[in-house]
Amino acid sequence: MKKRIKNFLFAGRYSWKIDTAVKYSLFHALLQYHGLHLFKKNRLRSPLLMQLQTVSGCNAECKLCPSRRQKSNKMNDEVFAAVLKSIESSGLKYIYITLQNEPTLDDTLCAKINAVKTTKPGVITEIITNGSLLNDRLMEELVNSKLDICTISIDTVDAGLFKSLRGLDLFHILAKVDKLKNHPQRKFSLFIRCTRSTINNHAIGGLKKYFRGKHIPVVVWPANDRNNDIDGQYIPHSRYYYFFKLLKIPCTIPFCIINIAWDGRLILCCNDWSANRWGSISPSVKTWIDDLAGIRGQLIAHRCDYCKNCSIYKNLNSR
Ligand code: SF4
Ligand code: SF4
Secondary structure (H helix, E strand, C coil): CHHHHHHHHHCCCCCCCCCHHHHHHHHHHHHHHHHHHHHHCCCCCCCCEEEECCECECCCCCCCCHHHHCCCCECCHHHHHHHHHHHHCCCCCEEECCCCECHHHCCCHHHHHHHHHHHCCCCEEEEEECCCCCCHHHHHHHHCCCCCEEEEECCCCCHHHHHHHHCCCHHHHHHHHHHHHCCCCCCCEEEEEEEEECCCHHHHHHHHHHHHCCCCCEEEEECCCECCCCCCCECCCHHHHHHHHHCCCCCCHHHHEEEECCCCEEECCCCCCCCCCCEECCCCCCHHHHHCHHHHHHHHCCCCCCCCCEHHHHHHHCC
16 A cells, blocks of 8 residues: 555656645645544544654745744754654654755754654655755755655745745755755655645646756645734635535645644644644654644534644635
């Protein structure tokens, strides 16, 4: 089964196929839906996906992201050991070593990726980075690590627009992408992730064309806005949620994903920038079942006060 999932995901590693990005998005949608399905059948025993913040904060200045306002704190060894212990006994299939942050700020990132894979060999690991800190040393460490997917966030190939969106130098990052893509020892898959918003919507066609020429798949996600954290710069993306809405499916994140902040705090989701504590990392991720029980019930009933200002919630519950 694990082999089949990996083949499905990584078919584009050596020869890019037109639907690699679609397959990636579909895989994540199905994984989340599977969590909801298990919950409804009273068979939810573990999260399927983890987002792990081994360091907080970010060096970029993205307009759409409150992380730029956060200071950097690194996960200590004690918390990381507790994370590994919980991973070991879990049913996790996928771990993002990224959560509301720039993961390459952690100078022990690759050691942590390797520790996660050693603890749970079947799990798929991914990092999502802005790419600006990918120096030669880090690239060597990454290509020699057990990482499965490296995703680089690029929202446009218009250098001026990119600078105004992220405060970073586009050409510097494109050079890093080329270097990673052509690295002879690279075993992980490389993706580009684009966040669609009102600001870059017109430039996404050009971005896709550019990376199609380089045989790198581009995954486009809509920007989400919770409590107007991003000043309303998102697209009312009803088409992304059309079938979920039709079938009255709630936001599936709390049914599938466990989100762990740098200090071991369990937070609700990657869109919850208030990052309230819903629980703490424990030797068993099963506590996550109880920690989020209340909010799952509210989401299923489509009456959730905590989520009511989130753009995902609003899209799923609008008429
Ligand atoms: S979107 Fe990513 S790169 Fe931009 S500030 Fe937030 S964490 Fe950093
Ligand atoms: S509705 Fe929004 S805030 Fe609530 S769990 Fe889903 S993504 Fe998070």
